[in-house]
Amino acid sequence: MNPNKKVKATGFIALMLTLSVSQVEAAYMRADRQDSLAQPQYVKEIVKLSSNAKVKKAFATIADLEAETRANHILLTEIPAPPFKEERRAKKFAEMLRVVGADSVWIDAAGNVIAKRKGAKGGKTILIEGHLDTVFPEGTDVKVETRGDTLAAPGIGDDTRALAVLLTMLKAMNAVEIQTEADVLIAGTVGEEGQGDLRGMKQLFGKDGLKIDAHIAIDGTSTDRIVNRGVGSHRYHIAYKSDGGHSYGSFGMVNTHVALGKAIAYWSQDAEAYIAQPGPKTTYSVSVIGGGTSVNSIPFEAWMEVDMRSESDERLQKVDGYLQSALQKALKEVNEGKKFGNDLTLEVKMMGNRPSGGGELTAPLTQRMMAVIQQSGGTPKLSASSTNANVPLSLGIPSITIGGGGLAHGAHSLGEWFVNKDGKVGIQNALLILLAEAGLN
Numbered sequence: 001m002n003p004n005k006k007v008k009a010t011g012f013i014a015l016m017l018t019l020s021v022s023q024v025e026a027a028y029m030r031a032d033r034q035d036s037l038a039q040p041q042y043v044k045e046i047v048k049l050s051s052n053a054k055v056k057k058a059f060a061t062i063a064d065l066e067a068e069t070r071a072n073h074i075l076l077t078e079i080p081a082p083p084f085k086e087e088r089r090a091k092k093f094a095e096m097l098r099v100v101g102a103d104s105v106w107i108d109a110a111g112n113v114i115a116k117r118k119g120a121k122g123g124k125t126i127l128i129e130g131h132l133d134t135v136f137p138e139g140t141d142v143k144v145e146t147r148g149d150t151l152a153a154p155g156i157g158d159d160t161r162a163l164a165v166l167l168t169m170l171k172a173m174n175a176v177e178i179q180t181e182a183d184v185l186i187a188g189t190v191g192e193e194g195q196g197d198l199r200g201m202k203q204l205f206g207k208d209g210l211k212i213d214a215h216i217a218i219d220g221t222s223t224d225r226i227v228n229r230g231v232g233s234h235r236y237h238i239a240y241k242s243d244g245g246h247s248y249g250s251f252g253m254v255n256t257h258v259a260l261g262k263a264i265a266y267w268s269q270d271a272e273a274y275i276a277q278p279g280p281k282t283t284y285s286v287s288v289i290g291g292g293t294s295v296n297s298i299p300f301e302a303w304m305e306v307d308m309r310s311e312s313d314e315r316l317q318k319v320d321g322y323l324q325s326a327l328q329k330a331l332k333e334v335n336e337g338k339k340f341g342n343d344l345t346l347e348v349k350m351m352g353n354r355p356s357g358g359g360e361l362t363a364p365l366t367q368r369m370m371a372v373i374q375q376s377g378g379t380p381k382l383s384a385s386s387t388n389a390n391v392p393l394s395l396g397i398p399s400i401t402i403g404g405g406g407l408a409h410g411a412h413s414l415g416e417w418f419v420n421k422d423g424k425v426g427i428q429n430a431l432l433i434l435l436a437e438a439g440l441n
């Protein structure tokens with residue numbers, strides 16, 4: 001799960017026993033940094049690949065296409081793609097992929113746009129994708145404002161840049177007639193953000209039956225960053241319900257708010273004690289609460305929405321377990337304390353379930369991407385996040401998330417902007433890692 005597996009076990013365990021939690025965390029980070037250069041065999045592989053004549057030509061084509069990349073970027077950003085309403089953008093993106101040229105382009109049952117480019121050998125499939133959806137609700141003004149070299153609009157960086165990157169990458173591959181060994185799938189995916197709950201990826205790796213061997217997500221812009229660990233999350237909507245009544249006249253009946261308060265207190269106490277133990281970062285949050293009618297009424301409902309996250313599935317399950325027992329404990333206590341009336345009831349609805357996984361630093365896909373970044377003059381920075389890569393990583397399928405190049409700021413805010421600073425490097429890197437995985441015929 002974590003890079004410390006590479007550190008000599010006995011020494012490291014002895015070290016851990018004598019260190020405080022923050023010192024252990026610092027040791028984790030140091031281990032990360034030490035290991036963040038690619039092994040020589042992968043550096044060699046990528047150097048060789050980038051000196052190939054066709055690859056060089058493709059790189060030049062990518063540079064020549066900058067104006068077109070920018071035009072595609074603006075066009076797609078201005079087609080709204082609110083959560084669960086990606087169809088319009090999906091249709092346009094599919095049409096644009098067809099114009100650039102692939103063996104087949106289709107939209108699957110979840111709404112993902114998929115272009116297939118057949119390999120010379122087949123038998124292996126590599127997926128590279130960016131997500132179509134934004135976090136912005138319907139009606140958000142998505143007109144792109146250009147101020148000098150800055151493009152400003154909600155969603156411009158996260159993740160519309162990736163869609164423009166994919167189109168240019170494919171166009172360059174076609175222009176110089178690059179043929180891969182493996183089949184390549186280029187996709188625009190749905191449901192990456194928030195309550196979309198990675199439904200596009202779940203479809204691609206589930207019902208679509210595509211047998212994908214490796215996955216590369218383009219999300220964000222940084223060309224140094226590799227997300228190779230998936231932060232898993234659980235999210236719930238929880239409600240205590242009762243009949244409710246007059247605060248004076250019905251005094252003695254169950255109170256939903258008391259139950260909710262107790263549950264929050266028990267959960268935070270247990271979760272806090274648990275996550276204080278050294279291990280992968282794990283968090284929990286009581287994020288939204290509500291319920292009640294007026295100051296002189298015993299409420300008929302108290303609800304909350306909670307979120308918990310961890311790189312480790314074991315730790316996530318544990319914190320979830322503390323939540324479930326806290327909810328039951330509070331329910332029992334309030335019901336036992338009632339003077340009259342009906343019992344409280346409890347409803348627990350799971351709103352989100354993102355699996356965690358990954359983190360093997362020696363995984364060839366991660367090593368190759370580190371080598372690609374070094375080749376472009378950058379310094380690889382490995383990190384953990386919740387992205388589309390969570391789905392394949394949880395299935396044990398090699399997966400990383402990389403940046404599409406350029407400089408972006410203000411993701412998930414109305415003030416989001418993008419500057420095409422060395423943007424071509426992101427596209428060239430995407431092509432190089434794709435070719436390294438798919439094989440150049």
Ligand SMILES: [Zn+2]
Binds near residue numbers: 219
């Ligand atoms: Zn994103």
